[in-house]
Amino acid sequence: MTAIKHALQRDIFTPNDERLLSIVNVCKAGKKKKNCFLCATVTTERPVQVKVVKVKKSDKGDFYKRQIAWALRDLAVVDAKDAIKENPEFDLHFEKIYKWVASSTAEKNAFISCIWKLNQRYLRKKIDFVNVSSQLLEELPKVAEESVPSGENQSVTGGDEEVVDEYQELNAREEQDIEIMMEDCEYAISNAEAFAEKLSRELQVLDGANIQSIMASEKQVNILMKLLDEALKEVDQIELKLSSYEEMLQSVKEQMDQISESNHLIHLSNTNNVKLLSEIEFLVNHMDLAKGHIRALQEGDLASSRGIEACTNAADALLQCMNVALRPGHDMLLAVKQQQQRFSDLRELFARRLASHLNNVFVQQFTQALLQLYNRSYFLSVPGHDQSSTLAQHSVELTLPNHHPFHRDLLRYAKLMEWLKSTDYGKYEGLTKNYMDYLSRLYEREIKDFFEVAKIKMTGTTKESKKFGLHGSSGKLTGSTSSLNKLSVQSSGNRRSQSSSLLDMGNMSASDLDVADRTKFDKIFEQVLSELEPLCLAEQDFISKFFKLQQHQSMPGTMAEAEDLDGGTLSRQHNCGTPLPVSSEKDMIRQMMIKIFRCIEPELNNLIALGDKIDSFNSLYMLVKMSHHVWTAQNVDPASFLSTTLGNVLVTVKRNFDKCISNQIRQMEEVKISKKSKVGILPFVAEFEEFAGLAESIFKNAERRGDLDKAYTKLIRGVFVNVEKVANESQKTPRDVVMMENFHHIFATLSRLKISCLEAEKKEAKQKYTDNLQAYVIYSLGQPLEKLNHFFEGVEARVAQGIREEEVSYQLAFNKQELRKVIKEYPGKEVKKGLDNLYKKVDKHLCEEENLLQVVWHSMQDEFIRQYKHFEGLIARCYPGSGITMEFTIQDILDYFSSIAQSH
Numbered sequence: 001m002t003a004i005k006h007a008l009q010r011d012i013f014t015p016n017d018e019r020l021l022s023i024v025n026v027c028k029a030g031k032k033k034k035n036c037f038l039c040a041t042v043t044t045e046r047p048v049q050v051k052v053v054k055v056k057k058s059d060k061g062d063f064y065k066r067q068i069a070w071a072l073r074d075l076a077v078v079d080a081k082d083a084i085k086e087n088p089e090f091d092l093h094f095e096k097i098y099k100w101v102a103s104s105t106a107e108k109n110a111f112i113s114c115i116w117k118l119n120q121r122y123l124r125k126k127i128d129f130v131n132v133s134s135q136l137l138e139e140l141p142k143v144a145e146e147s148v149p150s151g152e153n154q155s156v157t158g159g160d161e162e163v164v165d166e167y168q169e170l171n172a173r174e175e176q177d178i179e180i181m182m183e184d185c186e187y188a189i190s191n192a193e194a195f196a197e198k199l200s201r202e203l204q205v206l207d208g209a210n211i212q213s214i215m216a217s218e219k220q221v222n223i224l225m226k227l228l229d230e231a232l233k234e235v236d237q238i239e240l241k242l243s244s245y246e247e248m249l250q251s252v253k254e255q256m257d258q259i260s261e262s263n264h265l266i267h268l269s270n271t272n273n274v275k276l277l278s279e280i281e282f283l284v285n286h287m288d289l290a291k292g293h294i295r296a297l298q299e300g301d302l303a304s305s306r307g308i309e310a311c312t313n314a315a316d317a318l319l320q321c322m323n324v325a326l327r328p329g330h331d332m333l334l335a336v337k338q339q340q341q342r343f344s345d346l347r348e349l350f351a352r353r354l355a356s357h358l359n360n361v362f363v364q365q366f367t368q369a370l371l372q373l374y375n376r377s378y379f380l381s382v383p384g385h386d387q388s389s390t391l392a393q394h395s396v397e398l399t400l401p402n403h404h405p406f407h408r409d410l411l412r413y414a415k416l417m418e419w420l421k422s423t424d425y426g427k428y429e430g431l432t433k434n435y436m437d438y439l440s441r442l443y444e445r446e447i448k449d450f451f452e453v454a455k456i457k458m459t460g461t462t463k464e465s466k467k468f469g470l471h472g473s474s475g476k477l478t479g480s481t482s483s484l485n486k487l488s489v490q491s492s493g494n495r496r497s498q499s500s501s502l503l504d505m506g507n508m509s510a511s512d513l514d515v516a517d518r519t520k521f522d523k524i525f526e527q528v529l530s531e532l533e534p535l536c537l538a539e540q541d542f543i544s545k546f547f548k549l550q551q552h553q554s555m556p557g558t559m560a561e562a563e564d565l566d567g568g569t570l571s572r573q574h575n576c577g578t579p580l581p582v583s584s585e586k587d588m589i590r591q592m593m594i595k596i597f598r599c600i601e602p603e604l605n606n607l608i609a610l611g612d613k614i615d616s617f618n619s620l621y622m623l624v625k626m627s628h629h630v631w632t633a634q635n636v637d638p639a640s641f642l643s644t645t646l647g648n649v650l651v652t653v654k655r656n657f658d659k660c661i662s663n664q665i666r667q668m669e670e671v672k673i674s675k676k677s678k679v680g681i682l683p684f685v686a687e688f689e690e691f692a693g694l695a696e697s698i699f700k701n702a703e704r705r706g707d708l709d710k711a712y713t714k715l716i717r718g719v720f721v722n723v724e725k726v727a728n729e730s731q732k733t734p735r736d737v738v739m740m741e742n743f744h745h746i747f748a749t750l751s752r753l754k755i756s757c758l759e760a761e762k763k764e765a766k767q768k769y770t771d772n773l774q775a776y777v778i779y780s781l782g783q784p785l786e787k788l789n790h791f792f793e794g795v796e797a798r799v800a801q802g803i804r805e806e807e808v809s810y811q812l813a814f815n816k817q818e819l820r821k822v823i824k825e826y827p828g829k830e831v832k833k834g835l836d837n838l839y840k841k842v843d844k845h846l847c848e849e850e851n852l853l854q855v856v857w858h859s860m861q862d863e864f865i866r867q868y869k870h871f872e873g874l875i876a877r878c879y880p881g882s883g884i885t886m887e888f889t890i891q892d893i894l895d896y897f898s899s900i901a902q903s904h
Contacts, residue, residue, distance in 0.1 A: 680847030
């Protein structure tokens with residue numbers, strides 16, 4: 001390998017001013033072995049460049065050639081594959097990964113070590129050496145580094161001899177010295193052996209001179225030895241003095257240790273005293289209650305604002321003292337236990353005082369409210385007096401009492417209630433139950449009297465209210481259908497006597513039920529809802545603030561959840577004294593509202609039932625008003641008591657509305673017509689017009705328009721079906737007339753009201769009206785020219801059988817003589833007489849309300865002229881050249897129709 005190294009240096013690297021530092025014989029991994037050499041080189045000129053060169057033999061194998069070179073700065077990673085086991089494989093990561101297999105592990109390690117040293121000396125960038133033994137990665141000797149000036153770190157110096165393992169090249173100075181020596185000896189080149197002997201003799205002379213110099217310095221050595229002996233004696237003396245000093249210091253050390261221990265004990269005592277003082281100050285500062293606070297808790301005035309504020313501050317201070325976080329061991333101190341017991345006694349005493357005082361406040365407010373309620377309701381309970389006149393005389397308004405003053409007085413105790421809730425939940429719960437008991441009774445009386453006034457205002461008089469089943473303060477509806485039927489006033493007139501109207505479903509008739517009555521009911525119902533809404537919201541807001549409960553967003557409850565509250569507590573799932581979690585607090589507000597206002601939903605249902613019995617159309621007003629108030633309440637709080645209750649009542653109103661629509665359809669199906677009089681406009685058609693007009697005025701811009709549209713669809717279908725049914729059953733009036741008049745009326749109604757959901761039905765009504773008008777006209781006109789009609793029908797029948805039109809006159813029954821005979825039977829005078837009789841008959845068929853006589857008469861005129869032209873056409877085609885014509889002209893027909901219409 002050395003010979004190869006010298007050969008490569010001479011043939012390849014010396015001509016390029018490069019020095020070969022390390023070489024390894026390799027081949028590529030995983031391929032057929034083609035040996036080559038990897039060489040580590042540096043340039044001899046500045047700046048120094050370090051390279052890894054790949055050298056391989058030529059194809060003929062007689063010399064080596066340079067194949068590829070990489071700059072060492074481009075080398076990123078050297079991977080030796082295994083740092084423990086011997087493995088000849090290694091990878092070099094340049095622009096890509098080159099995998100090599102060395103001829104031996106020793107050559108691989110020597111090459112990697114050389115690469116590492118060159119990286120340490122010449123490159124600022126550090127190459128990553130992976131899976132390389134730490135023994136190969138040794139630091140460069142300090143001496144070698146120090147011998148190289150800092151400015152020449154990247155130059156070729158004499159320190160390179162440490163890197164080169166075998167070959168060393170002479171530097172310039174050595175070459176100069178050898179040249180001078182050879183110049184002094186003339187035969188240095190011609191006679192090398194003589195030159196070598198000369199050099200050997202000179203070397204021996206120099207060795208002898210060195211030995212003599214050493215022997216001459218023996219005296220100086222002896223002197224140096226004597227000085228060393230004297231120095232040793234001085235050292236012994238110093239050691240003796242140091243020993244004596246050490247013994248003296250040992251006694252001093254013992255004394256200092258005693259002093260240090262004493263100081264430690266003193267410091268420990270001071271530290272303990274400071275900590276004890278800190279603990280005492282902590283207990284005094286946090287568990288000492290001012291005398292003023294104690295006095296306020298024991299005997300503070302809970303009636304005045306100043307006393308309430310003092311008691312509130314004292315209660316907060318007491319709560320802070322009781323809730324102080326004691327440190328470990330504090331609870332074992334007797335003074336702490338006594339203070340805690342004192343705080344517990346104060347808490348119990350003040351909790352009793354507060355609960356008793358608030359109960360007295362509840363009773364006082366309840367009594368005061370009852371007196372006001374008695375003064376208000378006295379006029380409603382005076383026996384032998386008309387309640388409606390009494391209400392008018394004393395100006396009793398339909399309003400609920402205002403509880404704001406009561407709430408304002410109680411809210412002063414809100415912070416104390418919060419304190420009581422956190423310290424004694426049992427008394428807090430007892431106050432809650434007492435408040436609900438008092439308020440539920442008070443609100444029950446107020447609300448029932450309020451609804452009593454509303455019902456009296458709706459019915460007008462006491463006698464009428466009794467007819468509707470209104471009695472006492474309960475406001476329950478006990479009237480029967482028979483009692484209500486007494487209120488139904490039989491409508492006069494031919495149309496009202498033929499069938500019961502849509503409104504006559506146990507109610508007053510439309511003719512007697514003034515619009516003002518419905519408006520009055522609407523205002524009263526709106527006033528009832530407008531009074532209940534702020535009352536419930538104000539009470540719920542007060543409960544939340546006074547009892548410190550969070551406004552709930554939970555699912556709405558029902559009356560069943562609070563039906564047992566009278567005999568139990570609000571928090572059955574929690575022990576007394578344990579505060580409710582947040583979710584239970586949300587339910588608590590809902591349950592309290594249900595308990596306090598448990599009479600609202602039944603009273604609303606009774607009022608709705610009363611309104612429905614007074615007039616079933618009131619369900620329209622109630623549906624719109626109730627829907628609006630439910631929508632408003634849900635915008636404020638979708639899960640509030642008010643929203644839930646009004647939502648439940650809205651279901652009842654919607655059910656009554658659907659029942660009203662069903663009853664109207666049922667009344668349509670049960671309608672009976674007179675067999676002796678003409679039908680005219682059917683009652684349920686006229687009542688549908690009234691219903692639609694009323695509904696459009698009520699549901700204008702309403703939220704529940706979809707319910708009305710569905711009702712419209714059901715009603716109009718019922719009207720259509722039952723109009724056809726009545727028309728088919730009619731004996732006095734022709735079917736076509738019944739259909740024509742009623743569908744014309746329906747079409748006119750829908751056109752006037754412009755109901756968008758009934759556009760298809762409007763078109764259908766118009767089509768039915770048009771079809772039946774045409775059918776009636778064609779049927780009626782067949783009678784004035786009956787023989788002429790039959791004659792020409794026979795002519796058309798012969799033509800249809802295949803006889804040519806010009807040959808019809810040769811038929812015996814249809815010859816010219818027969819035609820003239822038939823035409824003579826219908827002179828102008830007879831035609832006019834027949835038309836006059838037809839006009840009278842049509843007038844008897846049609847009703848005056850719809851005013852369709854002229855329309856029908858004009859249609860008959862058009863149809864008569866059409867038939868006339870048809871007859872003339874047949875005469876011209878079937879009897880050509882006969883000169884046969886009708887005895888009257890089209891102008892005569894126009895004159896007949898006009899004169900008849902004017903004469904009537």
